[in-house]
Amino acid sequence: MKHGPLLFLGVLSTVLASWLIGVVAPHFQIGSEEPILLEDLGVNYPVDRPGEAKQGAEVYRAQGCHYCHTRQVRQEPLIADLTVTDLGTNAVEARAVVASLRRDLAGVDGSRLPAELPRPLLAGVPYAAAEAALRRLTNAGARVELKLANLGADIARGWGPRRTVARDYLRDRPVLLGQVRYGPDLANLGARQTNAMRLLLKLYNPRLEMPGSTMPRYPYLFEERRLRPGQAPSPEALSGLGFVPPPGVEVVPKPEAQQLVAYLLSLRADTLFYETFVPRPSAAAAPAGVATNTPAVPSAGAAASPPQP
Amino acid sequence: MSVPEANPVPASAPSAVPTRAPLEAIDRSCRWPVLVLVLLAAGWLVTGGLLAVLAAVKLHAPGLLAQHAWLTYGRVQPAAWNALVFGFASLAGLALALWMTARLSGAPLRGGGFIILGALVWHLGLKLGLLGILAGESAGLEGLELPPYASPLLLLGYLLMAPWALLTFARRVEPEAYVAQWHLLAALLVFPWVFATAHLAVVFLPLRGVLQAAAQAWYLQNLQLLWLGFLGLAAVFYFVPKLTGAALPSRSLALFGFWTLLGFGSLAGMTRYAGGPFPAWMTSVAAPAGVLTLFGVYAVAVNVGGALGGQGARLRESVVLRFAVLAWMVFLVVGVVGAVNSLIAVRRLTQFTLITPGLDQLTLLGVCGLALLGALYFMVPRLLGLPWPAPALARAHFYLAAAAVLVLGGAFLVGGLVHGAALNDPETGFIQVVKRYLPFASTGTLAHLLWLAGAVLFALNLLLALVRYFRQAAQPVLAAWTAAAPAVAAQPAEVKP
Numbered sequence: 001m002k003h004g005p006l007l008f009l010g011v012l013s014t015v016l017a018s019w020l021i022g023v024v025a026p027h028f029q030i031g032s033e034e035p036i037l038l039e040d041l042g043v044n045y046p047v048d049r050p051g052e053a054k055q056g057a058e059v060y061r062a063q064g065c066h067y068c069h070t071r072q073v074r075q076e077p078l079i080a081d082l083t084v085t086d087l088g089t090n091a092v093e094a095r096a097v098v099a100s101l102r103r104d105l106a107g108v109d110g111s112r113l114p115a116e117l118p119r120p121l122l123a124g125v126p127y128a129a130a131e132a133a134l135r136r137l138t139n140a141g142a143r144v145e146l147k148l149a150n151l152g153a154d155i156a157r158g159w160g161p162r163r164t165v166a167r168d169y170l171r172d173r174p175v176l177l178g179q180v181r182y183g184p185d186l187a188n189l190g191a192r193q194t195n196a197m198r199l200l201l202k203l204y205n206p207r208l209e210m211p212g213s214t215m216p217r218y219p220y221l222f223e224e225r226r227l228r229p230g231q232a233p234s235p236e237a238l239s240g241l242g243f244v245p246p247p248g249v250e251v252v253p254k255p256e257a258q259q260l261v262a263y264l265l266s267l268r269a270d271t272l273f274y275e276t277f278v279p280r281p282s283a284a285a286a287p288a289g290v291a292t293n294t295p296a297v298p299s300a301g302a303a304a305s306p307p308q309p
Numbered sequence: 310m311s312v313p314e315a316n317p318v319p320a321s322a323p324s325a326v327p328t329r330a331p332l333e334a335i336d337r338s339c340r341w342p343v344l345v346l347v348l349l350a351a352g353w354l355v356t357g358g359l360l361a362v363l364a365a366v367k368l369h370a371p372g373l374l375a376q377h378a379w380l381t382y383g384r385v386q387p388a389a390w391n392a393l394v395f396g397f398a399s400l401a402g403l404a405l406a407l408w409m410t411a412r413l414s415g416a417p418l419r420g421g422g423f424i425i426l427g428a429l430v431w432h433l434g435l436k437l438g439l440l441g442i443l444a445g446e447s448a449g450l451e452g453l454e455l456p457p458y459a460s461p462l463l464l465l466g467y468l469l470m471a472p473w474a475l476l477t478f479a480r481r482v483e484p485e486a487y488v489a490q491w492h493l494l495a496a497l498l499v500f501p502w503v504f505a506t507a508h509l510a511v512v513f514l515p516l517r518g519v520l521q522a523a524a525q526a527w528y529l530q531n532l533q534l535l536w537l538g539f540l541g542l543a544a545v546f547y548f549v550p551k552l553t554g555a556a557l558p559s560r561s562l563a564l565f566g567f568w569t570l571l572g573f574g575s576l577a578g579m580t581r582y583a584g585g586p587f588p589a590w591m592t593s594v595a596a597p598a599g600v601l602t603l604f605g606v607y608a609v610a611v612n613v614g615g616a617l618g619g620q621g622a623r624l625r626e627s628v629v630l631r632f633a634v635l636a637w638m639v640f641l642v643v644g645v646v647g648a649v650n651s652l653i654a655v656r657r658l659t660q661f662t663l664i665t666p667g668l669d670q671l672t673l674l675g676v677c678g679l680a681l682l683g684a685l686y687f688m689v690p691r692l693l694g695l696p697w698p699a700p701a702l703a704r705a706h707f708y709l710a711a712a713a714v715l716v717l718g719g720a721f722l723v724g725g726l727v728h729g730a731a732l733n734d735p736e737t738g739f740i741q742v743v744k745r746y747l748p749f750a751s752t753g754t755l756a757h758l759l760w761l762a763g764a765v766l767f768a769l770n771l772l773l774a775l776v777r778y779f780r781q782a783a784q785p786v787l788a789a790w791t792a793a794a795p796a797v798a799a800q801p802a803e804v805k806p
Contacts, residue, residue, distance in 0.1 A: 004478065004479065004494075010568070019527060023510065030517075032517075033518065062447065064381065066449075068382070074584040076657060153733045156735030164586040166518055166586050169586065173515055174511065175518055176449055176450065179451060179581065181662070182368070182743075182746075206371070215371060216371040220377070
C-alpha cells in the first residue's frame, strides 16, 4: 500500500458505507414516524407523558438506571401451531395440501386424511412456516386456526404483552433501551406496578420488598425530617411494606423521587396497533387490553398485571 | 496532504531523496509531546482503574457508599468506561501513533507544542466530562455519556494532536507503508469522524426515537473495532515482528485481513440490539457481517502466529513481547466470540447478559489495553534515554494485567451463558436469575483489582523513571552550580539557565 490517499479514501468510504446502511437507511424508513391516532380512543400513541414524568425521565438518565435495566421486550423466536378445523368444499385439494405438509399423515391413500376434525396439523414450527401453510390451506378452501405457541421468555415473564417497536420510543429523548439485564425489564413497569408508594420504598431500600436484590439504594432522593413530639407524619412520608422509620423521624421523598416514580409509572408499551399485532393464542383468550386497544393510561389494565417476578 | 516547505530536516538532506533521520533524533523530537501523553494516560489508567473497581464492587455490594449521589453505580460505571477509553486507551494510543509514525517514517515528529496543547485540551475536556457524569449530567446512551460541553473539547484536542501524525507520515522516507501503519492511520482517520458524527446524531441534534440507539450501536462498534482494536493491532503488528526478528509471513494476507475487518466489522454494530425495536433487516445485515469478520480474525491469527512461530524463548526476555502476544490472543478470542455472538440464534441466548459488557471490557483492557501497555513499556525508555528503573515491577505488571484479563474474560463469558440461560427460562424468578449471575459478576471485582494493582505499578515505575531522568539531567547543572557556588553567591546575576 504505497498510496496514502488510497488508504484514506478506502477507510473513509468503508465507514461511510456502514453509516449509510446502519443509520441513514433506517432513518429513511422510520425517521419520519409520527405518533399514530388510535381512532376508537381519540388519543395519539405514544401518549405524551405528563410534565412530572418528563422530569422523571431526566432523573432516570442522571442516575443511570439504564445501566442495569433494559426497556425493550423481545418476542423471538415466534413459534406457532396450526390446526385444521374444516376442509371446505374442495376437500381433494385441501387434502393434497395437508398431505404435502405432513407426509407422515398421508399413508397409502392420501385422500382419506385427516380422519377427524379439528385436527392439529403443525406444532411448534416457526411462525413464518405456519403462516405459509395457512395461506396454502386457505387458498385450497380449508379453514385453519393459527395459534402462537411461544411468545418468548420476556413475554412469558410478564414484561409486556408484545414486543416493543420503534414507535414506542417516539417521545423519548434520549432513548435509553439498555443493554444488560442486571435487573428486570422496565418497558411495561407502569402496567405491572401501579402503586407509587411501593416504588418509592423500592428506591429508598430495594431489599425491603425483595431480600437479595442487588439494586442500589437511593437515600439521597429522600429527606429525613425530624417530627415534633406528637406530630403525625406527613401524608407523603414513606410507609408500608414493614418500613419502620427511626423514632421521631419521617422519611419524605424529594421532588426528584416523586418525578422518577411518575416516570416509572408512565412506562408502558402494551398498546396494540398494526405494527405490533400478533395473533393471540385463543385459549389464553385475548385479554381485555388487546380487544380494546387500551392506550397507555396508568389506571387501565392494572387488574391484568402479571405477577411480580 | 501538502507538506509545508519549512521543515526541520537537516539542510544537508537533498529534498528529492529524503534520508532517514537518526533514531535518536526521532526519539528526541518525540520526547516531550509523547511523554506528556504517556503521563496523562498513566494518570487516567489509575483513575479509571479505581472507578472500575468501585463500579464492580457496587454490583454486588449495593449498599456501599449509597448515600453519595455521585458514587451511584449508574454514574461510576460510565465514568470508569470513559476514563479508560478516552483517558488511558486513547491518549496512550495517540502517544503510540505519534511515536511509531515518526519512527516508521524516518522523520522527526513535528508540531510538538500543538501536541502538548492538544493533550491538555483533551485532558481538560475529559476531566470536565467525567465530573459532569458523576454529577448526573451524562448525555445518556452508553458510550456517548460525555456531556455536550465536554465532547467538543476532546475533538478539538484531537485535531491539535492527530494531524501531526498524518503530516509526519506524508514526509516518510520509504513510500511503502508498513502493516502496523495501515491500522494506525485507519484508526486515526476513523476516530474523529465517528466521534463527531455519533455525538452530533445522538447528543447535539438527536435523531428521532430508536435511531439514536442505531447510531450508538454504529459508534460503539466502530470505536471498539476501528479505534481501540486497530490501535491494539497496530502495536501487535509493530512489536511482534520487531522483537522476534521475524517478518510477517504474508503482506497480502495482512492487507486482506485489514480490509475485511474494516469492511465487515464496521457494519456489525446492530448485533448489539438484535431482536430490539428496530426494522428486522438491520440485525439481518449486521449478523452476517459480524460472522464475516472471522476472515479478518483468521488473517491476524495466521500472520502474527507465523511471525511468532518458534520464538518462545524471546517471550521470556521481553515483557513488551509478552504484552503484545497476550493482546493478540485476546483479540482472537474476542474476534471469535464476537463473531459467534452475532449469530441471531446465539444472540437470543446472550442478549442482555454479562457477555455484552464482557466483550466490551475485553476489547478495551485485553486487546487495546495490553497492547498499548506493552508499547508504553517499549517507548518510555527510548524517549527518556534511560532503562526502566524497576524492571521487576514491569514483569509483575504483566502477570497482574494478564490475570485480570483472564479472570474478567472467563467470568463474564461463562457467566453470560449462565445469565442468558436463566433469563430465557421464564420459570426462573428474577431474583433467582440474579443469584445465578451474581458470582460471575462479582468476580469482576477481582479482575479490576488486579488490573488496578498493575496500573499502580506502572505509574510508580514511570514516576521513578522520570525522577531518575530529571536527576540525571540536573547532574551537570548541579555540578556546575555547586562548583560555581562561591562565585554565584558573590554575583547571583551572572547565573544563566
